[in-house]
Amino acid sequence: MNYTLEDIEAYLNGEMKAVQKQEFEQQLTTDIQLQKQVEELRFLQTTIDKHLQAEQTLPELKKILTPLTQTHFHKLEQQKGGKVISMNRVFAAIALAASVILIFFLFLPGVSVDGYPVDDMSGAINRGNETQLAKAAQLFNDQKYAEAVTAFQQLKTESPDDATINYHLGISLIKTKNFTEALPLFEDLAKGESVYKEDANFFAALSAYNLQQNDKAKEYAAAVKKESKYYKYAKAVLKKTK
């Protein structure tokens, strides 16, 4: 007998009737193809289930990890407390730091608002994966942003709330200087709970800045966290909107 995916799922979820289950298990002992399908679906289900479960408790774990990471990986945090340093050394250090900052501002170009990095979108076309989304990802990664906008807009009509689509559409819009349409996309993402929430604050700030909505730009730029790779660019936005 040929079993469908629905049948296999029913088996894995314990929803098969006793007689049907017995027949299924009998076939499973000899049918290698069926064994593979069962294993494949079992792996997918358990993986997704497990990761969903982990996402729910992750914020609690991060509360423990983040301060430890700060302590063990960031020099300034490590040096806090303990050592007595003479005031002369403090003044010397301040003077040195001030000189370095002065030299930096006098001779080196500052961080440009537009110098921000953009990560590739995963899932671009490879063999057997020529879905619309994969094609859009490929256009995005090839920096063909005008074409990517069209592709993502088409996908958005089918999945209006998909955070991945909205985020990459937003960046494509920014890259094609369409800040008016980009801004509301990033504002929604910044309010949401997707993985793009943090980055969306910067791109909302960047869009608002380009639309000369400085108050809004400041508000979003200020929300970019220090750990974010966009932090220094958000600072540049804040500087420009002073």
Add this chain to the structure above:
Amino acid sequence: MHADQKYIDALITHDQRLISEIYQRFAPGMKAYLLSRGCSEDDAGDVFQEALIDIYKLSTDKQFVLSCPFEAFLLLVCKRKFFNKTKKTSLQVVTNGEEDAYTHIPGDANASAEEHANQLGREELVMSMLEQMGNCKEIILKSLLKKPQEETAEEMGMTYAYFRKRKSNCMGELAELVRNNPQFKSLVP
């Protein structure tokens, strides 16, 4: 099961004392290694923390059994994570960095660690492919909620039968994406 399973359990149970021990024992070495490879201090911190989070996700259902020293597994996850980071940025990897610090890890431990890291890689790929599946993602995720499927179907404006059919089709689509992914294939034993 390796004695270092205690660190896996500590991540699952959020045991502050043992998690601090993880940092005390392994952060200095991992930091020295990553810095010697051209990684910045900030990025090294990110890599280390993200690696621990990945290990947590892998083991959160309490089924994962560590068969090598925790350090060997963590090192490999950090290495892969750093390598992926360099691919996304213009960061250059220093190829003659400090490898000697880890010569105390026995060869068979590296093999087990690789097996674990591959499992982690496979699971990450599944989740990243699911992330790109639009409507299907929503259907799959909602179908895994701990509430009656009939209720979920109704909320989504579908009949129960149609919801089940759609869910199966979506799982089939995901299975095909995963099966045909070359990176996934390279991680299968």
